[in-house]
Amino acid sequence: MSDTPENVLVEHVLDAISDQRLRAGTKLGEQALSDLFSCNRAHVRRALAILAAYHVVDLIPNRGAFVSTPSEDEARDLFQARRAIEVTIIRNVVRRADEADIANLRAHLATEDEIRQQNDRSKAIRASRDFHMLLARIGRNSVLEHYLAELTMRTSLIIGLYGSKSASLCSDDEHVRIVQSVADRDAVTAQEMVDYHLRHIEGEIEFGDEAPKVGPLSMIFPSSRTGR
Amino acid sequence: MSDTPENVLVEHVLDAISDQRLRAGTKLGEQALSDLFSCNRAHVRRALAILAAYHVVDLIPNRGAFVSTPSEDEARDLFQARRAIEVTIIRNVVRRADEADIANLRAHLATEDEIRQQNDRSKAIRASRDFHMLLARIGRNSVLEHYLAELTMRTSLIIGLYGSKSASLCSDDEHVRIVQSVADRDAVTAQEMVDYHLRHIEGEIEFGDEAPKVGPLSMIFPSSRTGR
DNA sequence: TTTGTTTTAATTGTTAACAATTTATGTTAA
DNA sequence: TTAACATAAATTGTTAACAATTAAAACAAA
Numbered sequence: 001m002s003d004t005p006e007n008v009l010v011e012h013v014l015d016a017i018s019d020q021r022l023r024a025g026t027k028l029g030e031q032a033l034s035d036l037f038s039c040n041r042a043h044v045r046r047a048l049a050i051l052a053a054y055h056v057v058d059l060i061p062n063r064g065a066f067v068s069t070p071s072e073d074e075a076r077d078l079f080q081a082r083r084a085i086e087v088t089i090i091r092n093v094v095r096r097a098d099e100a101d102i103a104n105l106r107a108h109l110a111t112e113d114e115i116r117q118q119n120d121r122s123k124a125i126r127a128s129r130d131f132h133m134l135l136a137r138i139g140r141n142s143v144l145e146h147y148l149a150e151l152t153m154r155t156s157l158i159i160g161l162y163g164s165k166s167a168s169l170c171s172d173d174e175h176v177r178i179v180q181s182v183a184d185r186d187a188v189t190a191q192e193m194v195d196y197h198l199r200h201i202e203g204e205i206e207f208g209d210e211a212p213k214v215g216p217l218s219m220i221f222p223s224s225r226t227g228r
Numbered sequence: 229m230s231d232t233p234e235n236v237l238v239e240h241v242l243d244a245i246s247d248q249r250l251r252a253g254t255k256l257g258e259q260a261l262s263d264l265f266s267c268n269r270a271h272v273r274r275a276l277a278i279l280a281a282y283h284v285v286d287l288i289p290n291r292g293a294f295v296s297t298p299s300e301d302e303a304r305d306l307f308q309a310r311r312a313i314e315v316t317i318i319r320n321v322v323r324r325a326d327e328a329d330i331a332n333l334r335a336h337l338a339t340e341d342e343i344r345q346q347n348d349r350s351k352a353i354r355a356s357r358d359f360h361m362l363l364a365r366i367g368r369n370s371v372l373e374h375y376l377a378e379l380t381m382r383t384s385l386i387i388g389l390y391g392s393k394s395a396s397l398c399s400d401d402e403h404v405r406i407v408q409s410v411a412d413r414d415a416v417t418a419q420e421m422v423d424y425h426l427r428h429i430e431g432e433i434e435f436g437d438e439a440p441k442v443g444p445l446s447m448i449f450p451s452s453r454t455g456r
Numbered sequence: 457t458t459t460g461t462t463t464t465a466a467t468t469g470t471t472a473a474c475a476a477t478t479t480a481t482g483t484t485a486a
Numbered sequence: 487t488t489a490a491c492a493t494a495a496a497t498t499g500t501t502a503a504c505a506a507t508t509a510a511a512a513c514a515a516a
Contacts (some may be wrong), residue, residue, distance in 0.1 A: 002289065006277070030498070040471065041498090042270075049234070049274045053281035055374075061232065062477050062498060074370065080316065081371040088312040142302065143309040146283075147375060258468070268501065269468090290468060290507050 005039040009047035012037070017056060017067065018129050018153050019122050020160040024069035028057065054150050056157070068157065072207045075158045079202040082151050083195055085144050086132065090178070090194045092139035094187040101138045105179045108134055112172050125156060131175055158205065165204045174200065233267040237275040240265070245284060245295065246357055246381055247350050248388040252297035256285065282378050284385070296385065300435045303386045307430040310379050311423055313372050314360065318406070318422045320367035322415040329366045333407045336362055340400050353384065359403055386433065393432045402428065 016022040033044045048065045051057035058068045070078065093101075108131055115123045129152045136145040174197040181190040244250040261272045276293045279285035286296045298306065321329075336359055343351045357380045364373040402425040409418040 004289065029496095031496085042273075042470070045270075045498095046274065046277045049277045050281045053278045064478095064498065077369040077371040080369055081313070081375070084312045084316040084372070085309075088308065092308075141305040141308055143305040143379075144312070147309070151371075257466095259466085270500070273468095292468065292508095 005037065005043040006047040006050065009033065009037050009039070009044065010050050013047070013051060014054075014056065014153055018156045019126055020156055021122070022067055024067050024157050024161040026067045028065040028067065030064070054153070056150075056153055068154075069161060070154060070158050072162075075162075075205065075207070076202070078151055078154055078158070079198060082148070082155070083198050085148055085151065086135070086194050086198060087191050089136050089139040089141065089144050089148065090182070090190045091187055092141055092144075093135055094182055094185055094190050096140055097138050097182055102179070102183050105134065105138070105182065109172065109176055109179060112175065116172060125159070128175075129156065135178075155201075162208075163206045164201075165206060233265065233271040234275040234278065237261065237265050237267070237272065238278050241275070241279060242282075242284065242381055246384045247354055248384055249350070250295055252295050252385050252389040254295045256293040256295065258292070282381070284378075284381055296382075297389060298382060298386050300390075303390075303433070303435070304430070306379055306382055306386070307426060310376070310383070311426050313376055313379065314363070314422050314426060315419050317364050317367040317369065317372050317376065318410070318418045319415055320369055320372075321363055322410055322413055322418050324368055325366050325410055330407070330411050333362065333366070333410065337400065337404055337407060340403065344400060353387070356403075357384065363406075383429075390436070391434045392429075393434060 013022065013028070028048065030041050030044045030048075033047075034041050037044075048057060048059060052059045052065070056068060058066050060066065097105075108127075112124075112127050112131065115127050132152055133145075133149060136148045139145070174193065178190060178193045178197065181193055241250065241256070256276065258269050258272045258276075261275075262269050265272075276285060276287060280287045280293070284296060286294050288294065325333075336355075340352075340355050340359065343355050360380055361373075361377060364376045367373070402421065406418060406421045406425065409421055
């Protein structure tokens, strides 16, 4: 994807959401964004339209753009979609992964292990999402990969909004077992593991108590004014 | 979805694509669109950004917007995604459809039957797509419904680009059998039928010979200047 | 005719100014 | 103090003008 100003903006917002720096309900003002990313309002508006198409932002006429706050129903639909997509992805992975891919997966597990010992929640969330996206890339279906990118983003939003019982949101043991079944070329087990893993994540979410605190945007995008 | 000028434009373009009036590769000039839909260029630009996010339009810097021309690989990825999503949808349908839903499905089959006798290819394509989207709506998963809307759109593009061996692209017999298994509450058969049906459609596509002819936009959007 | 070059036209990209709307602030009365 | 109202500020929506780039046309040379 090319490095137009609007794409830069979209990527930064998506990163901030998947790191849970940007929380559900946060207002994304046009002026604020155009200042932070030093571009004009036309670019900001295009970027917000794209983010709205990704279901990550709600555009309210005359009011502005807000990070979307998914309902519980939406969250459950979303997890069902993730299961449908990721189970298909893992089937592709078992079929298509070569030695290098499996090595990359093992390396990623090691990274996750390191991060878990640092107790950095933000990093852990990111690493967990990266694991799922690594599988998607190895599966080599660009359509499924793109949809999963959108869905993991929205999952981050949901977990940030409702909270999760488990501190680390992906128990890495499950990741390990998924990789093992891929290495064993055991498609049936791999699919079952992925399905179980996603149901586990969904089950840990504590629907009911929302936490809508938000801060100023300048706190959320610290390094973006250097961008070009 | 609200009736902002850009949404009107997006809907018209999507309709034109799913009816195969707009073919892959067609240039969507900003001036032309803003004239046809009597809105300003800012609206057009936003609409094009949204369509690009839906993967229906390619945005090339300094060149403009073009209806995207999916490759064969992309098409195969897309059909695998459809199978993953529609098989999940049909499971929801079998579980959730009430009597009214099943009546609607039967009514739709009757409509398809009528249209087949008229020999109107454009109408047939539209009706076929509507059948799949009706199932998605009955399944009551908004995430899957939205993704399927995008995928059926892109499927229309692919069939319009590469052509299909069968004149009618959905043999309605298969639709009938899907509805029957829904009415029987037979989830296993319904899933098998949907999977088979989608593989059938994919198998009928004649990859290899492209047909890139396009006409002027004013021929494609005949009734849109009245759209206020 | 065909090829390459220059000139012209058309299209996209960018910016700024202004209008319309919403939000925040301040004031007055109960 | 609270509530309602009027005013001011900030934000979003709209439009037009201009710059930059690309496509088309005209023309000259082989």
